[in-house]
Amino acid sequence: MTGFATLFRKELVRFWKVAFQTILAPVVTALLYLLIFSHVLEENVRVYEGVRYTQFLVPGLVMMSVLQNAFANSSSSLIQSKVTGNIVFVLLAPLSHLEFFGAYVAGAMVRGLVVGSGVLAVTLPFVGVHFAHPLWIVAFALAGSAILGALGVVAGIWADKFDQLAAFQNFVIVPFTFLAGVFYSIHSLPPFWQAASHANPFFYMIDGFRYGFYGRSDIDPAASLAVVGVFLVALSALALALLRAGYKLRT
Amino acid sequence: MTAAISVSGVAKRFGDVQALEGIDLEVRAGEFFALLGPNGAGKTTLISILAGLARADRGAARVLGHDVVADYRRARRLLGVVPQELVFDPFFTVRETLRFQSGYFGIAANDAWIDELMANLDLTAKADANMRSLSGGMKRRVLVAQALVHRPPVIILDEPTAGVDVELRQGLWRFMRRLNAEGHTIVLTTHYLEEAESLCSRVAMLKAGRIVALDATERLLARFHELALAVRVSGAPVPPALGARARGGADGRLTFRLAGYDEVEPILAGLRGAGCRIEAIELAEPDLEDVFVRIMSGARPEAAQ
Helix, strand or coil, rough: HHHHHHHHHHHHHHHHHCHHHHHHHHHHHHHHHHHHHHHHHCCCCCCCCCHHHHHHHHHHHHHHHHHHHHHHHHHHHHHHHHCCCCCHHHHHCCCCCHHHHHHHHHHHHHHHHHHHHHHHHHCCCCCCCCCCHHHHHHHHHHHHHHHHHHHHHHHHHHCCCCCHHHHHHHHHHHHHHHCCCCCCCHHHHCCCHHHHHHHHHHHHHHHHHHHHHHHCCCCCCCCCHHHHHHHHHHHHHHHHHHHHHHHCCCC | CCCCCEEEEEEEEEEEEEEEEEEEEEEECCCEEEECCCCCCCHHHHHHHHCCCCCCCCCEECCCCCCCCCCCCHHHHEEEEEEECCCCCCCCCCCHHHHCCCCCCCCCCCCHHHHHHHHHHHHHHHCCCEHCCCHHHHHHHHHHHHHCCCCCCEEEEEECCCCCCHHHHHHHHHHHHHHHHHCEEEEEEEEHHHHHHHHHHHEHHHHHHEEEEEEEEHHHHHHHHCEEEEEEEEECCCHHHCCCCECCCCCEEEEEEEEHHHHHHHHHHHHHHCCEEEEEEEEECCCHHHHHHHHHHHCCCCCCC
16 A cells, blocks of 8 residues: 555655646636637527526536646656656556556546646636536546546557657547537537537536536436446556556566 | 575567577575676566566566566565666655655655665765756666665666766675675676676676576686786797797787696796797786686687686
8 A cells, every 4th residue: 555655645746846837837728718718709609598608618627627637647747757767666666557557547636636626716706606516526527537547547658759648638638628518518519510529538527527517418417427437447447457468668 | 595586497589689598597595696798688688577677478587486477566575676777757856766666665664764775875965956966876876775775685786887986886885795794685787897706706697698607706717717928029939839839919929828827937938948038928817807708709618628
C-alpha cells in the first residue's frame, strides 16, 4: 500500500509544483470559452426550456476541463518520465501493474477534478447554476476523470515522443470532447450527426453530468452511466493488460 | 547458502541482435564481483533482466533465490541497481527524490537512513536543491543513493564511475567497500579495469552475449602469468638466437615474453655479449587490462600457459 500511496503522492506533487500551468491555465481557458460563447449565443440559443444558454454551457465546460486535464496529467507524466528516462525508478520498484495503474489514474482524477471544481467555483457568482441531483454530478465526474486518466495511461505508454502524444490530444481528445455536446444539445443536430454523437463515449459523460445540474438530458442518465461504466472497464482492462505485458516499458 | 545472483540459460534477442545467448552465472552472497566486457557485450542487458527492466527470452534469473519474474516483488526489494544513464526527475529535490524512491519500495519513514546515505555520499549540502541544478557527478551520487534507499543486500552498479571525477570515484568505492564488509553483495561493471582488479574478488568477462571468462581475479591474472621484457638496443645486430625469441619493432625495440624474472639477466647478458648497447629497458607485469584485451581478441586463457 505504501508503494501505491507514494506513487499517487508523487503524481500529485508533480502537477501541484507547476499549478500555474496545470490548474490555473485550464481554468482561464474554460472561462474564456464561457465568456465568448455566452456573449455570442446567450440571446439566440435556448436548449432546454427555462435554462439559459450560459447555464447550459457551464456543466459542459466543467466536464470538458475535467476530462482534458485528467488525460493531460497521466499522459504527460508518463511521456516525460519515458523521454527523460526516470520511469526506470518506478520500474525498478516492487510495484504491481495494478498499483502503477491505480496511482497514475488517481493522480489524473485529482487534477481533473481540481480543475473542474475551479472552473465551477469561478463561474458560480456570475451564472445561476443549479444542482438538481448532486450524486449524479459526482458519479459522472468520478467516472469521466477515471476514464480519461486511464486513456492517458494508454496514450502515455503508447507514445514514444511528445509530438505523438500531442497528435493524440489534438486529433482524438479535443474533437471527441468538443463534439460531445459541450456547446450544444445533440437534439439540435441533423439525424445523422445525432446518431454519430451516440457513438461518442464523451457524449454520455457530458450529458449525464449535465443532468445532475438541471435534471434534463438528451438520454436517461442511468443509461449514460452504464455506457460510461462499460467504457471505463474496457479501457482499464486495456491499460492493465499493457502494463502487465510491460508494453514499451519493459523490453 | 543461497546465491546472491543466479542466472541460468538466459538468452535475449533484440530484433536481429542476439544480446545474450545462454548466460550461466552465479554470484555468491558477500562477493565483490565485476562484470566486464566491451560495449555491446550484453552487460547492461543482463543487469536489466535481473532488475526486471527487460525480460529474458529463455532461462531464469534469481536474486537471493527469488525469481525476478514469478516473485518480482521480493526479488526487487533485495536488489539495488544504479543505472548507467544519468537520469533524474527534474520536478524534485534530492530529498524528495530519495523519499519517493523509499516509498516505492514500501518504506514510509526512512529519513534516518536517507540522511545517513546523503552524508556518506556528500549530498547533505544539496539535500534541498532541485535535481536540475546538480552537476553530473552530484546526480550520479543521487542515483547511488536511490539504489541504496531500501537497504538492498545485493547491489548492482552499471558503470557508476563513467565520467566522474577522482574524488567521487574514491569516495564511492570506499563506501562500497564498507557495504561489502557489512555483508552486501556488490556487482559492478566498469571500463576502468584497474578498479575491477583492485576491488573485485571475481570477474566475469562477456563478449558478444557470452561469458568468455569467469574466475577469481588473481587466478585470471595468473593464467596469463607472463612477464614482458622490452628493450631498445643499438650499435650491433641482435644475435639470431635471441632475435628468434623476440617480437621485434622497427626502432630496434624487442619484446621478450618471460616465464619468470630469472630470464631477464641471461637475455641482457646475451645482448651485451653481442656488442649491443641497451638504450632502454621496461619490464611489464600482467594486469587485468592485458588479460581483458587478450581474451577479447580471442586467446584462450588456458592456451597461454
